[in-house]
Amino acid sequence: MNVPRVTATEAATSLIAELVARHGPVMFHQSGGCCDGSAPMCYPSGEFVVGDYDRLLGEIGGMPFYISGPQFEYWQHTQLIIDVVPGRGGMFSLEGPTGRRFLTRSRLFTDEEWAWLEAHEAPVGRAPSEA
Template sequence: MDETASVRLTDAAAGLLSRLASVHGPLMFHQSGGCCDGSAPMCYPAGEFRTGDSDVLLAELRVEGMDEPVPFWMSRGQHDLWRHTRLVVDVVEGRGSGFSLEAPEGVRFLIRSHLV
């Protein structure tokens, strides 16, 4: 896990993760910065997105009431650009990518970043 960047959740994001986990089981995030997902964090059932040497595990996010942490992965290229930031996963209204589990909820996960 990379200690130079930290990731935390807003209360809204934690609540949404808890609801999604009750339906889909253990979850994971991946943020690629690619064109298709617009650099939004994508939420998947744990293990559905294959990570590898081109990805960095930034955090294992703990959510009250969830048995397992939610790993937060980022592509190495994106991490190289954002390595000096603190990341906050939030939720906003509006439809995000159809690949992320929250898409049918009418909301989307969003990253807010702060330079350190």
């Protein structure tokens, strides 16, 4: 069993591939800011400074996905599922001009999945600045 903390739908991985083809490697950040709501932001790799309290949650479409520390505390018992819906993304997010936006959905881990995470998962990665 492998239980990823973040996954992406086919629509999301397709949009990620489009963005990577256009902009090169990208990264994602899920914060709790007032403007983001449930939308992760997509940036060119290296153009968003990952903070000391941000956590590397995993990868989607082969690209890193970070979450703010306070958001991780709130969402740690859920699997984040990154999807795409029609609309305009955050004003600094790369998908904005496509007419589609990323959206975070979630589901609670099952008891079995949570037990596996507790037994097998290393602590969720800290920001690269702490390496």
